[in-house]
Amino acid sequence: MSLFQRRWLMDSVHRNGSATYTEIKRQQRIWKGILEALESERQRYKEFVEHHRDALWVFTGCGSSYYLAQTGSHCFSEYTSLPCKAVPASEILMFPEVIFPHAQKSILVGISRSGSTTETVRALEKAKHGLNIPSLAISCDPDSEMSLRSDHALKFPFEKENAVVMTSSFTSMLLAILYLAWAYKQDPELWHKLMSLPDESEKIMNRYEDLMAGIGNLDDIESWVFLGQGPFYGIANEGALKIGEMTLSLSQSYHSLEYRHGPMSTAGERTLIVVLCSQAGRELEQDLVRDLKKLGAKILLMGDVATTAKLNEVDYKVTVPADYGDLLTAFLYLPLLQLLGYFRARRKGLNPDSPKNLTAVVKLDL
Numbered sequence: 001m002s003l004f005q006r007r008w009l010m011d012s013v014h015r016n017g018s019a020t021y022t023e024i025k026r027q028q029r030i031w032k033g034i035l036e037a038l039e040s041e042r043q044r045y046k047e048f049v050e051h052h053r054d055a056l057w058v059f060t061g062c063g064s065s066y067y068l069a070q071t072g073s074h075c076f077s078e079y080t081s082l083p084c085k086a087v088p089a090s091e092i093l094m095f096p097e098v099i100f101p102h103a104q105k106s107i108l109v110g111i112s113r114s115g116s117t118t119e120t121v122r123a124l125e126k127a128k129h130g131l132n133i134p135s136l137a138i139s140c141d142p143d144s145e146m147s148l149r150s151d152h153a154l155k156f157p158f159e160k161e162n163a164v165v166m167t168s169s170f171t172s173m174l175l176a177i178l179y180l181a182w183a184y185k186q187d188p189e190l191w192h193k194l195m196s197l198p199d200e201s202e203k204i205m206n207r208y209e210d211l212m213a214g215i216g217n218l219d220d221i222e223s224w225v226f227l228g229q230g231p232f233y234g235i236a237n238e239g240a241l242k243i244g245e246m247t248l249s250l251s252q253s254y255h256s257l258e259y260r261h262g263p264m265s266t267a268g269e270r271t272l273i274v275v276l277c278s279q280a281g282r283e284l285e286q287d288l289v290r291d292l293k294k295l296g297a298k299i300l301l302m303g304d305v306a307t308t309a310k311l312n313e314v315d316y317k318v319t320v321p322a323d324y325g326d327l328l329t330a331f332l333y334l335p336l337l338q339l340l341g342y343f344r345a346r347r348k349g350l351n352p353d354s355p356k357n358l359t360a361v362v363k364l365d366l
Contacts, residue, residue: 019162020246020345020352024338026159027168028198028205031175031331034156035194038179042186048152049080049184052107052134057084058099060092061111062119064166064241065173069111070234072177075327078231079181079190086234092123100131108135109177113161113169115144124150138176140169154180163353165245167338170238171331178328193324197331200321205335208318212336215300215316216343221272224249225263225297226337227256228276229285235330235337236276242341246352249344256285259292269296274340276333277303278326286311302333 038045057076059069069086077084089110092099100106108127112120115137124146127133137150140158147153154176161169175194182190215221224243228236233255240253254263256275267273273292277285282303289311293299299314301307304322311317320332345352 018353020165020167020342023161023163024167024335024342025205027171027335028202030157030159030168030172031198031201034158034172034175035179037156038154038176038183042183045154045180045183046186048136049082049180052105053080053082053184055082055105055107056101057082057107057109058092059084059086059109059111059177060089060120060123062089062117064170064238065111065113065117065120067234067237067241068170068174069109070237071231071330072109072111072174072234074231074234075174075330076177076181078327079178080184089117089119089123092126093119096126096131100127100133106133108133109138110135110146110150111138111173112144112146113140113166113173115139115141115146117146121146121149138173140172164355165242165341165352167335171334174330190327193328197324197328200324201331201335204318204320204332205339208336209339211316211318212339213343215272216340217347218272218298219347220270221298222250222270223266223272224251225259225267225271225273226251226253226276227259227273227288228253228278229256229281230278231326231330232276232278232333235334236274238334239274239276239337239340242338243344245355246341246345247348247350248355249348256281256288260288264292264295267292267295267297269298271295271297272300273297274300274337275302277301277307278329279304279306279322280326282307289314302336304329 059073061069066088073084073086110120110124124135135150137147137153139147142155226236226239236253240251243249243251293313300316301314302318305319308317308319342352
């Protein structure tokens, strides 16, 4: 992108859609306050997880919060070795007996930015009053309906988002889940990584912002695909949602290796495929990327240097430090995907602060 285009784009940031851009760019600063606040209650959170260590941890939410639950439950289980799963809140309302096995103790973790999403609030109520299952609320509003009605709440400071789409709230609640996991085992090495994460994520975001703007301005892209495995599957889903809701574009997401099994038939020269690489599946995902490039699609590859250095055939690369592992790299990937959605919306003349047909909170008469 030329300097003129870049200046025009940044000028437009301040005229339209500024709330979304501001909320993406401020998130790492918010993380620092969250870690400080949660750390002041470390012992209480440690005892909470210990009390429920024999339970199945069920993470739930709607929309972005459900995708957050997918990544959060994976990371929580990976670090604590406790059994976890993620389900949409609607599944609890319709099929609670399948979600909560009768022979196993469970705890329900409800996730909602506002804390007032009807399906999530009702799911926690059904679990508590209908099944006698304890609940933990994770919300950006400590005084929300969900926080007040749950048995427990993970509380932290947060600057309210004015945009409809979730950006900094997503990563903030995910960070709270990772802190809760850390409080259980209190590994000093992970604590050091958590404390350095905000600055490293901000550095990566600033380094690749121009690249995200350039990709967002590509006029020949008609469809978007996001691929991820393990903790990055939820991030892939969220990346696809950001493109879909902010830019009104066709976007899809899959487990990375599942893309070969049918969906790749739709890929072509007007497709951009974003591959969120893991360390655990490095070689398998490298092989996948080579196969995808043969389809004629453009490829945006995100991974550590051991992954990206061997794939010179891709169109665009984001290289992140290997130190954070699969457990924390989502915090390096996701702000870039949010910026990608933002810049694409601006290119299409859309206001990402208020996407078509959406509201910040979904409230239903249930």
